[in-house]
Amino acid sequence: MMCNCPHHKVVPGLIVAFGLTFLLAALGTITMQTRDIIWPTIIVLAGLMKMSRGMCSCCKGVTCGC
Numbered sequence: 001m002m003c004n005c006p007h008h009k010v011v012p013g014l015i016v017a018f019g020l021t022f023l024l025a026a027l028g029t030i031t032m033q034t035r036d037i038i039w040p041t042i043i044v045l046a047g048l049m050k051m052s053r054g055m056c057s058c059c060k061g062v063t064c065g066c
Contacts, residue, residue, distance in 0.1 A: 013046070
């Protein structure tokens with residue numbers, strides 16, 4: 001049984017965003033200064049998204065660590 005709730009996709013999305021940020025910096029597409037601004041911004045936005053959402057129907061009454 002798979003949950004399709006958006007908040008369950010935050011961690012994989014962060015991993016992809018971090019990877020892309022550091023890959024683009026390593027390739028010289030973005031500067032190190034830009035990278036140093038992007039990755040904390042990603043964390044803050046993910047945290048705000050997580051805080052703004054209530055508990056989804058799949059997690060109600062279930063201890064899943066959400």
